Amino acid sequence: MGAFDWFWKALGAQSERNDTRSKQVVTRAEDLLSELSALDDATLAQRARALAVDGEITDKSEFLAILSVAATRTLDMTPFTVQSQAVLRLLEGDVIQMATGEGKTLAGAMAATGFALTGKRVHVITVNNYLAGRDAEWMSPLVSFFGLSVAAVTEKMSADERREAYLCDVVYAPVNEIGFDLLRDNQITDRSQQVQAPGDVALVDEADSVLVDEALVPLVLAGSVAGSQSTGEITAAVGALKEGRHFTVDGDRRNVFLTDSGAAEIERRLGIDSLYDGEHAGNVLVRVNLALHARALLIRDIHYIVDDGKLALIDASRGRVADLQRWPDGLQAAVEAKEGLTVSDGGRILDQITLQALMSRYPAICGMTGTAVEAVNQLREFYGLRVSVIDRNRELARIDEDDLVYAGVAEKNVALVERIAAIHETGQPILVGTHDVAESEYLAEALRARDIEVAVLNAKNDEEEAGIIAHAGERGRVTVSTQMAGRGTDIRLADGVAELGGLAVLGTSRHRTARLDNQLRGRAGRQGDPGLSIFFVSLEDDVVVTGRGDIAVSAQPEEDGQIPTRKIREFVEHCQRVTEGQLLTIHAQTWKYNKLLADQRIILDERRAALLDTDRAVQELSARAPERAAELAGLPPEALAHAARQIMLFHLDDEWAEHLALMDDVRESIHLRAIAKETPIDEYHRIAVREFKDLAQRAVDKSVDTFRIARITAEGVELGEGLARPSATWTYMVSDNPLSGGGSGALATMESFFS
Template identity: 45%
Template sequence: MRAEYRRRTEPELNPERPDDLHRWIALAAVLAERELGLSLFDVQLQGCLALTNGRIAEMQTGEGKTLAAVPAISWFARQHQGVHVLTVNDYLAARDAEWMGLVYKRLGLTVGAIQQGMTSAERRAAYACDITYSTANEIGFDFLRDRLALYPKDQVHRPFAVAVIDEADSILIDEARIPLVIAGGNDDEGGVALRADQVVRHLQPYLHSTIDTGQRNVALTDAGIRAVESAFACGNLFDEKNLQLHTAIQDALHAHRLLHRDVDYVVKDGSIELVDEFKGRIAQDRRWPAGLHAAIEAKEGVSAKPQGSILGSITLQHLIALYPMVCGMTGTAATQREEFEKVYGLEVEVIPPNKPIVRTDYPDAVFPSKAAKDRALLEEISRVHATGQPVLVGTASVAESEHLSHLLAGVPHEVLNARNDRAEASIIARAGERGAVTISTNMAGRGTDIRLGDGVAALGGLYVIGTNKHESRRIDNQLRGRAGRQGDPGCARYFVSLEDDLIVKFGDVMPKFRHDPSTVQKFVEGQNLDIRQFLQKYEMPIEGQRHRLHTYRQSVLESETATASELERLVTLRVIDDLWADYLARVADFRTGVHWISWGGKDPHQEYLRTVHQWFGELEESLPAEIGARLRTAEESGGLDPNERGAVWTYTTTDQPFGTWSERVVKGLRRMFSERHGGA
């Protein structure tokens, strides 16, 4: 296919002809070779065709996914409706836009990149290009900001058309349910959080609180309840007047008993930074729900960040659903084939490697305790290091990486974790050299390419050691895939113990398979898919309502002032935004306690659907009266200041759409009190 066009510079193409797809891909491949000096292998062309067919292409690390996507991206972009290429960070977005832009420009296409810190004008110009590289978060935050714009010129997006997703499993599965949030105003949680923290610090585990076997929920015992009531002299902790205090106490318990420094978060530059459990990196601009985040800040003695009121939010899953056409690439997708098909309607196509994989994957080494595992790890790493073969050790947390580093004090090595993530590129660049020992969190499991140093292939290539099994097999496979790239030799082995988190959390559920982590992983993957599908049932009605309300809002935004006054237009937009924010808060409050409805013999999902349908109807019915009232007030006060809302900010929060355990308990109690006293 490439040879046919090697002799032609600008062949005649007709986008309306179906067979022009192959001709277009061939042309793009030739231009890539001329402009970049890179030839596309046949398997890369196969991956490209999978993208044009709207599939997820699984291509192993080192197989050239970035280049393979270029012909498909340009094929979609020829319609000039806008193709968004979703990358994992700003650096790759800028790099790939500039690098691959040489090919796109030869095809008559424009290309741009979104970066943090850009002005609205710069963002609008980038989105106006035929091809726009960006992270999913930046696209989502711009979407949320557009929904609060008071003038069309303040909006940066145009209608969504095509999304080509790099590292598709990360965005569509790992991060799919992480809500993107836009907030504003003041919502002070700091004072009560500090008071609760001072009391919880003196409560004793087991005597005053208990933790479930899955390490997910913590609750006060009777002795704990009495201790809190005595400390605050508040009377019955479960009285309605104490609900805010009760919530703060539960958040403080959660912060002290379930969330751990250097595992779930790090303290960096005087603030709390969450650690992404899948990547091991700092999760930029991510927070826990307001009360829980304030509890962590109180626990660690750092200054509290403003939380504000939520003005709008959307999960990445629902953001991606806005695109009529979606496809993607990743090195690990096959194990989640069922989820891609059930949730997104996307088929997975496994692309064979250009060269056969010769990596040796050894059976898991299973030990009865963490101490026994540590001894075996120290012995194995020391033995392999003595031969000169480079070793990459993947750990589950910052704390574990530093613990293993301490054990290996006698072996020269480097540590890569969320504390020194800025050094990632230089550390990874040396990880394949003779004698290198690199201890890393999951940071080294994705988006990296470890090249072997001189003579290392003869020593067996890179030796990858995993110290824990993750809940998802994909994450393990990403680490394993660091070895054996492009036909290189290599090997991989996992060292696990019966005291590892995966076994402790789920071993009681599957006691017969405690010695078989892979079977436990399959069970957990299925359980997580069921949970995500269950939660999706609760979110779909809200997404439909969001679309309906914002379609109306957009029509008001774009309306000519000669049909309505400019003041009325601004007031209407502000009323829509305020009522929607109030509605979101009301639904969140209801949803966190909806499981309590089942106590009365009602179906929670049906009750939820009935209630949110009724409330949204009330919102729509109240719009005219509220607009009229505020318009009269604005006219009497001399107008409306467009900047009245003040500053807004964006962040991501955790995958807890039903709230933390403490929120579910307290909101459920609030509902019980309300119903008992005849409230709504």
């Protein structure tokens, strides 16, 4: 037996032991339900608190039984046996796999309540604002039953509202809001300004998405510094270029390259000698490349929409637009110029953290998803997490048909519309999962031309999501949704629909990972309901084009364009496995670059906390500049300490921002190291270590200089010209995640948080 085989056998044996033990605990819990149901609310709640001793649960069976009785009383929802098993595995720190519709929301709320009863503050981490608000409201009666507090943190809340919410025992919040609040808190100059109360436990919904797919997505805090923008002249020049002659785009449409002919054309139109000389390379060339990226790779109604004269970005993995999102580094301005909109100011990166580094800050992590098994390696490697598979409450009755593969997109779309029309005639409700806004609107128009009424759920009408989903399981309904896999919402069948075959789920293409396909499939067949799933694929689809490489396919399509052979279906599966492999390679490589910065940021955070919470700043500055300290001896001690703290925190934060900018530049050019026979990642680490080594000392030296010359009074300190913090900050996400398809995948959330 090989080492790999031994590992999987050992893992399976451990999982089986956990499963057996969990079922024994749950069986005993069910035996206690009758006895505990006779207790009044106050006695039941007190009994639960008595079972939590020093952060541990002394009798897990009784604890589960109490949570079950409380759920029945407060929510009118009695947990199934499998839900109680899920709660137990969550409380023991696993990522659980539960199929869609099996009750993850209730299981998560029961586990969160259980953790909170042991004295731990719980962050229930969701993938969007809608779910955070909905789940907090749904589950608050259960949490409140035990005298615990619960709240949601969502995008539009003020700093004061967030501060109050974070003090609760159970906090529901989107992962990006948790991260952005942490970044903003790392800019404060007085502890009273802090918004976030740290969590002890992260209970992650859609765990594979947050912990794996988007693990290496950086969350960024930027400040209001005027940046170089793409001018109308550059936009016009780039708009005149022709693809193939003046620029080329790589196969998966993630990169665009200016040709020699294109460079010459730009130089002619801008009236300059060379794009690449010292005068223009650092400014004009950058803006030309941004404008070219905006033109060739970012497509309206796929990567963004224009709403009321403003640019609104689409989070491709979720199918939504978050309020006030923006791209970084001049890209936002380039797209705005391309669309003829008012161009926004640029900014400077003040701080950033990856989702993986963010999640690793929690002392304990657990999670739930419908598709964890496929991500077991990453969950173990990144976080040391186990995966427990929870059985279905009822056997799956959904029919998963073989893919229908077509030679081209046009033939596929015709067949898709015909199949939808045929199913619609039976009255069976239909959910069509598309990949972007443009595709959803094209398909809806084609169906309406056949007199089929369609409800469209995409980034243009997110606010209508709850209503659309509420009716999606009714007889005769046709719902077209972008990225349904990322919406985390449950579709319930109306009366009489089960007899028609349940919900029919049709995918317009395979995703770049099978897990997203399975999430879409899982919208049908909940709780033993009947259902149908089928994917329509073409050889021109993104996943096939990206994954096929140089492989040539020899297959003769039928008259309607279909290629109904097992060989072609296996080829599509091969292409998908290739794209999944590409994702893993990108993740592994990106993780290596980000890991060192994450370690450095921990050191920086410790230094910042020491300056913020002690008198170290005034002690260090007084020791380095005793003559200045003597001059200021007449000031109230707290005023002097506060001024010293402001000075040292400013320069520490400023040096960290410079370090991030430098390492970003190094990473952009690190591939050139390979030409010099150097290993890029090793060279990157060498530079990062060298530069960080001097960061703290530079910050201290500059602080001493400022301390000597700054005007310091009892009212405060005037840092002087060029040393003020930004008057406004905004946050954004920069995605290296190719799951989103073509384009950059960069996302940003701008907010009016003032320093």
